[in-house]
Amino acid sequence: MITEPVMHKQWYEAAFGADYLERYSHRSEEEADGAVDLFLRRTRLAEGARVMDLCCGAGRHVFSFRRRGFPAVGLDLSMDLLRAARELPGARDVPPACLVRADKRWHPFPAETFHAVTHFFTAFGYFQEDAENYAVFDEVRRVLKPDGWYLFDFMSAPLVIAEFDGRDEIRSEESDGDVRIVSTRRLTDGGLRVEKHMEFLRDDRVFRELHERVRLFRPEDLLTALDARGFALAETWGDNDGGPWRGEHSPRWIALSKRRPTTSQEDTFA
Ligand SMILES: C[S@@+](CC[C@H](N)C(=O)[O-])C[C@H]1O[C@@H](n2cnc3c(N)ncnc32)[C@H](O)[C@@H]1O
Secondary structure (H helix, E strand, O other): OOOOOOOOOOHHHHOOOHHHHHHOOOOOHHHHHHHHHHHHHHHOOOOOOOEEEEOOOOOHHHHHHHHOOOOOEEEEOOHHHHHHHHOOHHHHHOOHHHEEEOOOOOOOOOOOOEEEEEEOOOOOOOOOOHHHHHHHHHHHHHHEEEEEEEEEEEEOHHHHHHHHOOOOEEEEEEEEOOEEEEEEEEEEOOOOEEEEEEEEEEOOEEEEEEEEEEEOOOHHHHHHHHHHOOEEEEEEEOOOOOOOOOHHHOOEEEEEEEEOOOOHHHHHHO
């Protein structure tokens, strides 16, 4: 008997549908405007500079850049989120080619295309192998011009670990109208990953589930990886307002760096 192979989706191929937008609706355009303003204040990006927002989701940062006159493009894997982006009012004047469906490991752009790449809101650490995760940095480097800016915005691993406070599971419940949402967060792989499972219930019946699984990279490891891949750190922030990084007291870990003309490995063999 010939059986069909069972094709399992990776969690990140299933998690970022229309449900995701509903669930994270507080991640608003207003928040995106604040993040883009901060980035532009700190980088003083020249007028007309080419920007790519990596893992752009429904395009909130892309449109924010475009409203400020930067010809930004967005790249994301989720067809649902890119479709949602095209339906936003800001999308009317945006050429369709500015919202691109692609994998973050392989960008469909020539080398040295962009003056800046932004990478907002924990769109990293989704792959099983660290080498695959870090391949994302290599690809960002490839498409950046020498001295181009890279903004990398990740969760604060020390804060996540502190929240567990020695436990390996945290359960919480909330209600939204007649919907009950039960969330379970777990530390897995010996504390290397945090997984979040959400069940949405109506009349005690689960009608939707969401699952996320992210590698808990320590800031020092991310800095080493960025450095080895040819990024020179300019600043780190601990929140979306550009406040200083204060370890487990900071909600985010945000690194602003510049692409060096050559990587340290290339220097070695020059
Ligand atoms: C946490 S969301 C952040 C979205 C957006 N940056 C924002 O702040 O609204 C992560 C995004 O990464 C995208 N993503 C996940 N895996 C991807 C992959 N392999 N290649 C490209 N995008 C991916 C998802 O579709 C989703 O839009």
